[in-house]
Amino acid sequence: MKLDDAYANAAYIPNGESYPPRWDAAAAGFRAGAKAAQLDLRYGSAEREKLDLFCPEGPPKGLFVFVHGGFWRMLDKSYWSHLAAGALANGWAVAMPSYTLCPDTSIAGITREVAAAVTHAAKAVNGPVVLAGHSAGGHLVARMLARGMLPDAVAARLQHVMPISPLSDLRPLMQTSMNDDFKLDEEEAVAESPIFMSDRVDCPVTVWVGAAERPAFLDQARWLSEAWGCALVEDADKHHFDVVDALADHESEMLRLLLG
Incomplete structure (x- = not known):
């Protein structure tokens, strides 16, 4: 299809195929050492x-929800557990949901599931709520700001939303072979x-993208920043697969902006 290459990442990242198994191993190791982890909490029937x-030691300062990417077709929460380390070290609880993948549901269906996951997690943890998501997850956390998507009581607790390398205009994806699964019109x-x-x-938003990402993802990040009039950070030398690494670092600029 016309835009398949524009949205391909692994082929343009050195040793790109090595990243998913590395994420998987790092996440499994983190879960094995986690002192206060509640795994596979059900937020819906699917x-x-x-x-x-x-959860951190002591009462959480608030809740950070991280939503994974994978073009709404791949991966799950188990690949990203290690990214909770930074927020935990700063005293925040961290929730990471999985969701039904395309083509078993639509992108709109996934959006509704993520809203249910955020709502469920917010019931379990008091205080402010911050959201970040990567790639398709960046799209999903941005969608949480649609008025009425989250219950008013949860939306009122939102302190910051950070779409990382987000997909903000889905129309170009209709020109990829992935649309066989998305079935977008x-x-x-x-x-x-x-x-x-x-x-x-009304909530502060920072769009974050790796400066070394594919042009299509740089465009998608810029389009969202321009449409919403919000801040855009282009992270020097970072590509689509390592741009999220800063979430694991409790002293990173990414976390400083997100957690405040």
């Missing part, structure tokens, strides 16, 4: 509607595109 909750692509969300919850 098989993949489960989340992991990691023009109407749903527009409805699910954050750049067209005019009625949004």
Whole structure:
């Protein structure tokens, strides 16, 4: 398809194929050493509607929800547990949901599942709520700011949202072979595109993207920043697979901005 190469990442990252197994191993090691982890908490009835909750020592300062990527078609929460380390060290609880993948559901269906996951986690942890998501997860956390997506009581607790390398205009994806799974038409692509969300919850937003990412992802990040009038950070030398690593570092600029 016309835009398949534009949205390909692994082929343009040195040893790109090595990243998923490395994520998997790091995440498994983190879970094995986690002192206060509640795994596979169910937030809905579908098989993949489960989340992991990691809690710090002492009362949490708030809740950080991280939503994984994978073009809404791949991966799950188990690949990313190690990214909870930074927020935990800063005293925040961290929730990481899985969700049903395309083509077993639509992108709109995934959006609703993530809203249910955020709502469920927010009931378990008091205080402010921050959201970050990577790639397709960046799209999903941006969608949480659509007014009415989250219950008013949860939306009122949102302190910061950070779409990382997000997909903000879904219309180009209709020109990829992945649309065999997405089954997007023009109407749903527009409805699910954050750049067209005019009625949004008032909440600080920072769009973050790796400066060494594919042009299509740099465009997608810029489009969201311009549409929403929010900050855009281009992280020097970072590509699509390592741009999220800073979440594991409790002293990173990414976490400083996200947690405040």
